[in-house]
Amino acid sequence: MSLTPKLKAAVASALLATTAMAVPALAEGKLTVSSPQDPGSWDPIDTFLVNWASAATNIFDGLTYRGPDMELVPALAESWEELDEGTRIRFVLRQGVTFHNGEPFNAEAVKFTFERLLGDEGAKGPQQSNYTAIESVEIIDDYTVDFHLSAPDPVLLTKLAGYGAMIVPPKYVSEVSEQEFNLNPVGTGPFRVVSYDPKVSLKMEAFEDFWGDQAKLSELEFRFITEPATAVAELQAGRVDVVIPPTIPISMIPTIEADPNLTLATAPGPTVYSLRFNTRDGITADENVRKAMIMAVDRDTIVTEILGGQAEVIASLQGKLSFGFDPDLEPLPYDPETAAQLLAEAGVQPGATVQIDIRGNDASFGEVTQAVSAYLSTVGINATITPYETNTLLNDIIPQGKTGAMFQQSWGGWTFDYDNTAYSMYHTGEKWNPYDSDPELDALLESQRPLTDRAERERILREIAAYAADRALEMPLYNLNAIYGVNNRVRNFDPAPDNRMRLNTVEVE
Structure with a gap:
């Protein structure tokens, strides 16, 4: 039954109540x-x-x-x-x-x-x-x-x-x-x-x-340690017991695994990483330029070589566990030749510059962005990387529309429902959408929210993912393990x- x-x-609830009635041992440690x-x-x-x-x-x-x-x-x-x-x-x-x-x-x-x-x-x-x-x-x-x-x-x-x-x-x-x-x-x-x-x-x-x-x-203490190397050193010294995501750079995983006093614990997470585009200003206001920049970057190699296989390439801003994930939606392929052709057709001259804004304390993503910059250079785009203190980037630079051509968007999507991500990223007037306004996309986002028909709602969420991908609103990168x-x-x-x-x-x- x-x-x-x-x-x-x-x-x-009954089980929780039964547990709560038990006489607790005195907390210690x-x-x-x-x-x-x-x-x-x-x-x-x-x-x-x-x-x-x-x-x-x-x-x-x-x-x-x-x-x-x-x-x-x-x-x-x-x-x-x-x-x-x-x-x-x-x-x-x-x-x-x-x-x-x-x-x-x-x-x-x-x-x-x-x-x-x-x-x-x-x-x-x-x-x-x-x-x-x-x-x-x-x-x-x-x-x-x-x-x-x-x-x-x-x-x-x-x-x-x-x-x-x-x-x-x-x-x-x-x-x-x-x-x-x-x-x-x-x-x-x-x-x-x-x-x-x-x-x-x-x-x-x-x-x-x-x-x-x-x-x-x-006692429980959270220490705010922005520098990954410092956090791992404190873990090794025993002054920290747990280091949480997204602190640990992939490059430091072998260090933790080699320490007999430490354990590496991972779980498939909701967090997806992308470089969102400024769709209002400069060369990235052109949809074909955005597509060219995506096609210029070999994301499979980034996942394998930089992230040690601890991630999976995504086609939209969600991972496989998300409601609304479409397994048939394919990422734009790595195709630098087509990318160069699209840039030429858009009138983008070799040597064009773009600024990429990132969180300064995210070492792994910093390495990823360096790779993205190198790939873009092969199609004639020179990317400069500007790191910000995280709170400054999230509370001032992005919401106020003061980013460069691209900016880091790491999103937890903690409900594991694509609505939680898509509405915040794409709906007109939302904090994380400082540049774009698309009435058709707004209508799609609003239409799925009240639906109780699970299949119909999933269909619309998949349509939203495909629509955003077709407009190339961001460079979807990967879904990272926690x-x-x-x-x-x-x-x-x-x-x-x-x-x-x-x-x-x-x-x-």
Whole structure:
């Protein structure tokens, strides 16, 4: 007998509750994690950065949760039920949950969280557009809420497991300044924040009143180490226990594998890498020039020789695990002769220059970009590479449309649903789409969002991928494995494909 989604949720909830009733052992031990980026704000509505989620998944909870096994299970909602043909979802909330500051979790907290996300405060950040199907949150009683939707959203339950949908404490958020909450976040997760030193570290301790599996660690620290060689050296010295993606350069994998005290842990991840084009200015405003530049680059050789086979060439901004992936969509071939012909037909003179903007701390991608530059030079295009501090590139250069002809876009697509990527990359007015506006593409993106017919929605997502590829909106490069370096003293560590690590079950010797 197969279980309905509602029954599955109820069974998983019962198992979580049974586990939570067990008397926990006293937490002990400290785990130190090296992260390549400080997100700069811990407010869930302020970011889409995977390095935010790596730490914040331990601070906050959503109504749902999805772990490394990719299964969606209850979190702050014990169960849910879709009503009115998918335009209303009723959530039964977990009782006896408290925030780190002692506030009670209840229906008021859920309503406050989503009204904040969908209001003026949320409009300042990149998250709001993912939740616009939610028209209102109605409180039925203290532990029951109804989400009223403008149309069904087939990805909403997964979205509720991450980023902007993390539940926040109403009283605390209302009383402190926006800056205070950015720096001193409060959630319901297994760890509470003790201190935050921007660009240095985030320190946490086990939260004794956590509703689920009590943390086996007494302390958890995230150190923000931007330089990959430094992070690996700290791992070798034992001052760091885990180095998370995308820190470890492919060139340093043999170093980790040769160290008897370390383990390399990998998982097929959602992260795809591309060089997006400035479609507004210069030679890359010409679609045929963009196609020529793609065809000038041998991406298969890049994956083999630079990435050590830890990646796979992509035709669109998604990997094989993504809903919407089309196995029949082929990447443009490596064909420098045709590339040179297209450039000549477009009037691009030999010696034309382009600027490529990248994240300065991503050593592996830096090597990839050097290879791209070398390939482009063979068809007469001279590429200069400009590295930026990551937050500067992501929060200033790209959104403000101040990039060169090409810019690095590494995208997690953590929902493993192409909508999460495509809407953010291609829809007019989105933060990550500073240059392009295509009414036909906008219509396609909007048309698939309310569909409950899975096959029809997949068909449209594949059409979107093909349309974007035909317009050559980016140079799709590869889907990279999530690569972790782990000290052997760490126990029960499960490498998360999407970097969203829940570390309450991890132990250290």
